Amino acid sequence: MGGVFLPSIDGIKQQTFSMDFILPRVERFLSEELPRIVSASEVPWHYNHRCKTCKFVEDCRKDAKGTIAMIPYLSVDDASDLKQAVPKEGEVDIEDLVNYVNNIQIDSNVSNVKKVKQIIRYNEDRKQSPYLESKTENAQYIGIPTATFPQETDHNLIIAMFLDPFVSRPFGWAICLYTNDGKIMKEFQHADSNLKSEKNETLSSFISLMNSFVTHLEEAFKYLCQEGSRACIFVYEEKEKTLIQDSLLELITLDPDKISKDIQPIQHKAMQCFLNLFDDCSLLLAIKNDDNENSEIPDGLREFPRLIVLEHSLSENIAINVPGFYQITDVWEQMVKPTLKNDQELNSLDPSNIDLESIYATWDSMNKERINKNLLFRTEFVNVAIQAYYSLLKKFTDNIASILIFSPQKFKFSEVQKFNHHYLGKLYFFTQFEAVTSSSQKRADRLKDFVQGEAICGILLEFDEFVEENHNETIAQFIVCDETSHKLETNNFTNFILTEDSAEGTREAICFSDMKYKKKFSGCPLPVLALIKVVDNSESIAIHLKGEFQKKRSKLQKNAKFRLYKRYLDFNTDKILGMLINIDKQKNSLSLEILKDPNAWSTSLPEKLPEKLKTIALNKCDSFTPSQKKISEALLEKRLQIIWGPPGSGKTHFLALFVTWYLTEVIPLLREKKANTIIGITANTNTTIDNLLERISVVQKRMNKTDDFLLVRMTTRSTRPSNSNDITYCTPQELNFKDAYKHTVVGGTIWDWHKIYDKQKIDIMIIDEGSQLLVANACVALECLNQTHGKLIIAGDHMQLGPIIQNTSHPAFSDDHPLIFGSTQQCLMRKVGDPSFNEDDFFLKKGQNHDYGPCTLQLKENWRMNCELNSFFQEIYGDDYISKNRNLEWDFKDDDLSHRKSCYQADIVSWKSNDFSKVK
Ligand code: SF4
Numbered sequence: 072m073g074g075v076f077l078p079s080i081d082g083i084k085q086q087t088f089s090m091d092f093i094l095p096r097v098e099r100f101l102s103e104e105l106p107r108i109v110s111a112s113e114v115p116w117h118y119n120h121r122c123k124t125c126k127f128v129e130d131c132r133k134d135a136k137g138t139i140a141m142i143p144y145l146s147v148d149d150a151s152d153l154k155q156a157v158p159k160e161g162e163v164d165i166e167d168l169v170n171y172v173n174n175i176q177i178d179s180n181v182s183n184v185k186k187v188k189q190i191i192r193y194n195e196d197r198k199q200s201p202y203l204e205s206k207t208e209n210a211q212y213i214g215i216p217t218a219t220f221p222q223e224t225d226h227n228l229i230i231a232m233f234l235d236p237f238v239s240r241p242f243g244w245a246i247c248l249y250t251n252d253g254k255i256m257k258e259f260q261h262a263d264s265n266l267k268s269e270k271n272e273t274l275s276s277f278i279s280l281m282n283s284f285v286t287h288l289e290e291a292f293k294y295l296c297q298e299g300s301r302a303c304i305f306v307y308e309e310k311e312k313t314l315i316q317d318s319l320l321e322l323i324t325l326d327p328d329k330i331s332k333d334i335q336p337i338q339h340k341a342m343q344c345f346l347n348l349f350d351d352c353s354l355l356l357a358i359k360n361d362d363n364e365n366s367e368i369p370d371g372l373r374e375f376p377r378l379i380v381l382e383h384s385l386s387e388n389i390a391i392n393v394p395g396f397y398q399i400t401d402v403w404e405q406m407v408k409p410t411l412k413n414d415q416e417l418n419s420l421d422p423s424n425i426d427l428e429s430i431y432a433t434w435d436s437m438n439k440e441r442i443n444k445n446l447l448f449r450t451e452f453v454n455v456a457i458q459a460y461y462s463l464l465k466k467f468t469d470n471i472a473s474i475l476i477f478s479p480q481k482f483k484f485s486e487v488q489k490f491n492h493h494y495l496g497k498l499y500f501f502t503q504f505e506a507v508t509s510s511s512q513k514r515a516d517r518l519k520d521f522v523q524g525e526a527i528c529g530i531l532l533e534f535d536e537f538v539e540e541n542h543n544e545t546i547a548q549f550i551v552c553d554e555t556s557h558k559l560e561t562n563n564f565t566n567f568i569l570t571e572d573s574a575e576g577t578r579e580a581i582c583f584s585d586m587k588y589k590k591k592f593s594g595c596p597l598p599v600l601a602l603i604k605v606v607d608n609s610e611s612i613a614i615h616l617k618g619e620f621q622k623k624r625s626k627l628q629k630n631a632k633f634r635l636y637k638r639y640l641d642f643n644t645d646k647i648l649g650m651l652i653n654i655d656k657q658k659n660s661l662s663l664e665i666l667k668d669p670n671a672w673s674t675s676l677p678e679k680l681p682e683k684l685k686t687i688a689l690n691k692c693d694s695f696t697p698s699q700k701k702i703s704e705a706l707l708e709k710r711l712q713i714i715w716g717p718p719g720s721g722k723t724h725f726l727a728l729f730v731t732w733y734l735t736e737v738i739p740l741l742r743e744k745k746a747n748t749i750i751g752i753t754a755n756t757n758t759t760i761d762n763l764l765e766r767i768s769v770v771q772k773r774m775n776k777t778d779d780f781l782l783v784r785m786t787t788r789s790t791r792p793s794n795s796n797d798i799t800y801c802t803p804q805e806l807n808f809k810d811a812y813k814h815t816v817v818g819g820t821i822w823d824w825h826k827i828y829d830k831q832k833i834d835i836m837i838i839d840e841g842s843q844l845l846v847a848n849a850c851v852a853l854e855c856l857n858q859t860h861g862k863l864i865i866a867g868d869h870m871q872l873g874p875i876i877q878n879t880s881h882p883a884f885s886d887d888h889p890l891i892f893g894s895t896q897q898c899l900m901r902k903v904g905d906p907s908f909n910e911d912d913f914f915l916k917k918g919q920n921h922d923y924g925p926c927t928l929q930l931k932e933n934w935r936m937n938c939e940l941n942s943f944f945q946e947i948y949g950d951d952y953i954s955k956n957r958n959l960e961w962d963f964k965d966d967d968l969s970h971r972k973s974c975y976q977a978d979i980v981s982w983k984s985n986d987f988s989k990v991k
Pocket residue numbers: 116117118119121122125126127128129131132
């Protein structure tokens with residue numbers, strides 16, 4: 072067990088954690104790596120921007136002069152590439168690098184030389200690197216084409232925000248609007264801060280500070296929108312952007328039911344600010360579930376970030392002769408000062424009197440005005456740095472458009488849908504946030520390649536020939552030029568766009584609006600294509616791309632080079648958003664009732680099976696194991712059951728047994744029940760749904776119950792299998808439960824259920840692999856349930872893979888808020904009186920058993936592992952997770968396993984000696 076003391080609102084608290092798994096690593100570090108580092112003759116690490124927060128920064132900065140840290144913002148990988156490329160024993164310094172560049176064939180295409188050129192930003196026209204040739208103390212413009220700084224703006228909105236690290240919340244902010252020539256607009260200049268004292272480190276002072284922030288930000292946004300301004304928003308550094316994002320998310324995720332309904336309007340403003348600030352969410356918001364979405368989206372370049380981190384733009388294109396990273400004083404001395412002519416301006420803007428790097432150091436309990444002034448001074452500094460950036464650029468080139476390819480669109484302030492219930496508003500927001508992040512991630516490859524000037528992220532191809540052509544769809548063969556670096560997976564989705572291998576081609580790919588064409592297969596400005604085949608010859612790899620090639624038809628000549636980029640394809644986000652709006656309009660929404668308090672909903676069954684009948688029903692499931700029987704019994708009395716199925720527990724098989732037993736033994740006991748029972752099945756993947764339906768079919772046959780109920784799989788006509796005697800296939804629209812002549816089990820994806828959720832209601836919904844299904848998507852399945860007696864079964868293992876979430880800055884909820892942004896299973900597992908559980912609850916302490924509340928029961932039998940293997944799983948799932956095949960042996964005679972025999976035996980030896988690091 073390890074522990075650290077962390078500051079929190081209630082003072083310093085001890086946080087403990089299990090260290091078992093990292094002990095071998097700690098041991099290796101102490102016994103091998105640390106002695107090597109300590110005894111090294113030269114220091115192997117280098118000073119860099121990561122050193123910013125280190126207290127030795129000033130000392131190391133002095134020592135770093137003359138080392139390769141003189142190439143600022145050098146990543147660890149780049150530093151190691153330089154060390155490998157430059158032939159020298161020991162540490163490489165800047166002199167060695169200069170000698171290397173002077174003595175090699177710099178126009179060589181050898182990969183080492185290419186790498187060095189990229190790292191030192193070698194300029195082919197000027198035949199120099201701005202880092203190596205810099206003899207002056209004045210900043211130089213590097214001249215790399217970029218999409219992260221605007222060509223021209225009408226207004227610049229500058230934001231500063233600072234963190235109180237003790238409570239991980241901001242203590243002050245400033246917002247200031249400037250015209251494009253740097254003139255301040257006083258009516259949009261605001262700052263606010265809390266005084267440094269314990270009473271200000273509370274949730275209510277945070278809400279009050281953020282209230283004034285979102286109010287003034289929204290005002291500025293509305294003004295920019297009204298003016299139709301081509302505006303951008305700037306912060307100085309990444310941590311300010313992260314702080315703004317985290318603070319808004321914290322505000323949005325507060326629970327008004329627990330705090331006060333009064334925070335709902337503030338949360339609504341925060342959502343609007345969030346989605347208008349980050350990425351180009353406005354494009355998504357403009358859609359508003361309208362099929363006619365295209366009309367809202369402007370032409371020309373779009374989908375660039377609205378919020379710009381100035382430090383990134385400086386590190387990318389400004390060379391300042393200092394090691395590691397640029398401090399504000401460096402930017403002032405070498406970049407801003409030389410561009411200011413007037414002495415008055417020089418004196419009034421000189422940041423040397425105020426420590427702009429760390430306004431926190433000057434934060435005190437006495438003088439709010441002084442803090443606000445310092446915060447505003449930081450926005451002023453950012454403003455002059457932006458102006459200096461443009462003047463350096465103008466000195467560098469007359470053709471600004473060749474360097475800055477991005478011109479902001481007219482500012483649109485997108486209103487966020489208003490919700491009556493805040494859970495739905497949050498789910499709506501989260502669904503949009505995920506879509507926008509996902510789209511931005513796909514687009515990032517094109518932007519990177521544009522800056523690098525070659526296809527590094529995109530796949531470089533050579534056109535070979537057309538394989539098949541008809542009037543609207545064509546298959547063409549291309550040769551992959553760089554076959555090693557890309558994983559080529561085939562499918563029928565038009566996941567890719569094709570563009571020429573040139574700066575102009577990449578620019579076209581950047582201009583391709585992923586959001587606008589997210590549901591389109593044709594009529595897009597670039598060919599949208601499916602990778603349907605990979606032909607791996609011994610000499611080369613060829614691929615077949617299928618789709619419309621018209622847009623590039625004239626360029627498709629033998630050996631012409633192209634790039635293939637992933638695009639954002641999304642048919643579902645709009646459906647989920649529309650459904651959340653519909654749920655919000657309902658008076659008594661079932662989804663909401665379940666999300667709010669699943670334990671209470673679970674007990675709301677109007678009628679329970681009488682004890683006598685229950686005993687009869689349970690006597691019919693004698694073949695069930697004790698834990699299977701316990702779960703089945705619970706389901707007779709409750710509406711919600713979460714079945715926690717660890718690996719090997721036979722979850723699918725149990726679900727099949729349960730469905731068969733329920734329909735053939737329990738339902739006949741309910742004499743008053745006239746209509747046939749409908750059980751729905753859904754999951755995150757088609758494979759999971761098919762597996763479960765097939766398993767039910769096997770059990771049904773084995774028990775001679777094929778006449779008792781029907782198995783139906785919803786599918787589209789094009790994907791329907793031609794033959795199956797056991798399962799009936801139909802489209803969702805063809806389903807009509809009212810005319811069902813038998814009990815029916817129906818499987819379909821969330822999107823199949825989405826087509827019928829407002830028409831057909833069912834008796835039981837089974838969500839398989841519920842730990843992988845997002846709550847917003849699961850709402851579709853919940854809405855299909857019969858309002859008065861519908862039951863919900865969620866099967867899965869929350870200890871295994873969760874849902875795929877795109878946002879690294881996943882919004883964290885307070886401890887008393889249900890986990891509605893994660894998996895359905897985790898969200899609905901609630902202990903009595905506890906609205907959520909946190910990840911600490913996952914880990915068992917010695918002798919402890921898991922408790923995930925009254926609606927969760929675990930399958931306790933491991934059918935797949937012998938005692939030896941199961942002993943490891945007992946540490947995770949509890950001592951009562953028992954092996955049902957205690958003496959199961961691995962069959963090493965099996966050809967697939969024979970090569971693993973020696974490895975397995977070595978693993979067991981390492982395992983028993985607790986040396987997990989050697990277990991393969
Ligand atoms: S400033 Fe110096 S001591 Fe601190 S992290 Fe950087 S190199 Fe290490």
